Amino acid sequence: MDIYDKLAQLGITLPPVAVPAAAYVPFVCSGKLVFLSGHVAKKNGKPWTGQLGATVGVDEGCQAARAVAIDLLGTLHAAVGDLNKVTRIVKLMCLVNSSADFTEQHLVANGASELIGQVFGERGAHARSAFGAAQIPMGCCVEIELIAELG
Secondary structure, eight states, X not given: OOHHHHHHHTTOOOOOOOOXXXXXXXXXXXXXXXXXXXXXXXXXXXXOBOOBTTTBOHHHHHHHHHHHHHHHHHHHHHHHSOGGGEEEEEEEEEEEEBOTTOOOHHHHHHHHHHHHHHHHGGGGOOEEEEXXXXXXXXXXXXXXXXXXXXX
C-alpha cells in the first residue's frame, strides 16, 4: 500500500519540518541512510512536558511518543521527498524523561514503534533503544531519533 494512502487512512497529516532549537540540522543523508535528529514531544504545538513516573503516566507517554513519530515522519518526508522510497526503518532511539524509579521506558517507546509499524508494515520493523533520562530539552517527556534506509 502507498504510504500516503496509509497515513490518510490513519487520519495523519504530516507536519512541516520543525526549525532546530540549537546548532544542528534536522536530518543528514549519507549513502542510503537518512539520520533524523532527535524530535521532542509536542502537544498543541508546544513542548509536551513532564516526567514519566512522576507527573506523566505510561498511556500519556505512549501518546507523546506517537506524536513524536508523526513529527519524525514529516521530517523524513522532507528529507527524501517520497516516503515510498523508504525500504526500511532501521532504528529508533527513544529517550524518556523518567523519575529514578520508572522502568517502563520500553512501553512508552511502543507509542512510536507501533505507529511506524502501522505506516510501513514489514518495512517498519526496526531495532530500538529506550532509555530513561534525568531531563530532556525544554522539560519534554519524550525525545526520539530515527534512522531510515532508502532503496
